[in-house]
Amino acid sequence: MMRAMKNPTLSMALAACLMAAVSAQAADKPKEASFGKGTGAMLTKEQLRTCMNQKTHLGELDAELLKEQAALGTLKDEVTRDGDALKARIDTVDRTKPEAVTAFNEQAQAHDKQIDAYQTRVSAFNARVGEANTERDAHAKGCENRRYLEDDEIAIKKGK
Numbered sequence: 001m002m003r004a005m006k007n008p009t010l011s012m013a014l015a016a017c018l019m020a021a022v023s024a025q026a027a028d029k030p031k032e033a034s035f036g037k038g039t040g041a042m043l044t045k046e047q048l049r050t051c052m053n054q055k056t057h058l059g060e061l062d063a064e065l066l067k068e069q070a071a072l073g074t075l076k077d078e079v080t081r082d083g084d085a086l087k088a089r090i091d092t093v094d095r096t097k098p099e100a101v102t103a104f105n106e107q108a109q110a111h112d113k114q115i116d117a118y119q120t121r122v123s124a125f126n127a128r129v130g131e132a133n134t135e136r137d138a139h140a141k142g143c144e145n146r147r148y149l150e151d152d153e154i155a156i157k158k159g160k
Contacts, residue, residue: 079115090104
């Protein structure tokens with residue numbers, strides 16, 4: 001060993017061999033990755049697959065909810081605009097003519113049905129948001145801040 005220290009070429013060769021051995025040993029170990037800081041139990045490959053599918057589903061669900069929210073905003077603007085038009089028209093209705101009053105009342109009833117339809121959609125939307133939040137919480141509890149093997153993630157992404 002003392003001879004290796006006196007011979008710089010031999011020392012460098014020995015150091016290179018040690019580095020290669022250490023890096024080969026490190027390459028044999030699977031790499032860890034995580035959704036968060038990596039605390040808690042290690043996810044199995046199937047658990048990781050489930051978590052990845054849930055995350056994809058939650059992204060799609062968020063996109064659907066945003067689209068529905070925009071549609072509800074448009075519908076709300078339409079209901080408001082129709083309501084404002086009815087309010088403006090009430091003063092111009094000739095109350096001495098029964099057919100004019102009947103026509104206005106029919107429009108008001110149609111507007112009420114429009115409001116009811118909007119409220120029904122809002123209630124359904126709010127229920128979907130609640131379900132999405134429940135799913136999001138379940139995903140966070142089961143998947144976030146859980147360690148997993150990076151090799152498993154790569155295999156799942158490759159379809160294995």
